[in-house]
Amino acid sequence: MLFKRHRKKTAVIFTAAFFIACTTDHTLEELSEHNARKDSSTVEIANKVIITYTDSAILRAIISAPVMKRFRDKDSPRLEMPNGVRAIFFDGIGDTSSRLDALYAMHYEKEDRIEIRDSVRVLNRNDEEIETDELIWDKKERRVTSDKPVRVRIRNEKTIMAEGFESDESFLNYKFNKVTGVVYLNEEISGEE
Secondary structure, eight states: OHHHHHHHHHHHHHHHHHHHHHOOSOOHHHHHHHHHHHHHTOEEEEEEEEEEEEETTEEEEEEEEEEEEEEOOSSSOEEEETTOEEEEEEOTTSOEEEEEEESEEEEETTTTEEEEEEEEEEEETTSEEEEEEEEEEETTTTEEEEEEEEEEEETTTEEEEEEEEEEETTSSSEEEEEEEEEEETTOOOOOOO
């Protein structure tokens, strides 16, 4: 009976205490700034990721990675693939034009640029193998470049070593900045016996 008479007073006191506890000395601007910092430090992690890139409803690439980390940094949002990456590139009619494997990749979302590093290996449809330590894929320009040493094996005919490399996304049309050597494979050796 005593509890019933004081129930309303008790409810009012608890409600008032709750609202007093919830008040803050922070302004809305300070809270927004805090949330933005919190979002910038957030890292989303996904396993067994497959990313499909299209352009005007045309399949351009499929990229897969065992682990992908997404950094939601407001100034520099990016996707990191720290445990390796595999990409398959397609031409305008959907045929495979090249395949790429590397141990690391980072996609800078604002610049729409991907840095591919560490044991980069590309095999194009002409059976030409490209190896380097780093490739930069500018998705806007649809160009792939490198300033690092590059080795290109052209079928079983020759190997070209160079400093720097530029190619289209298919890795079929490429040029070298500075050729440092050419080795012809399976060349017949003529000599006097």
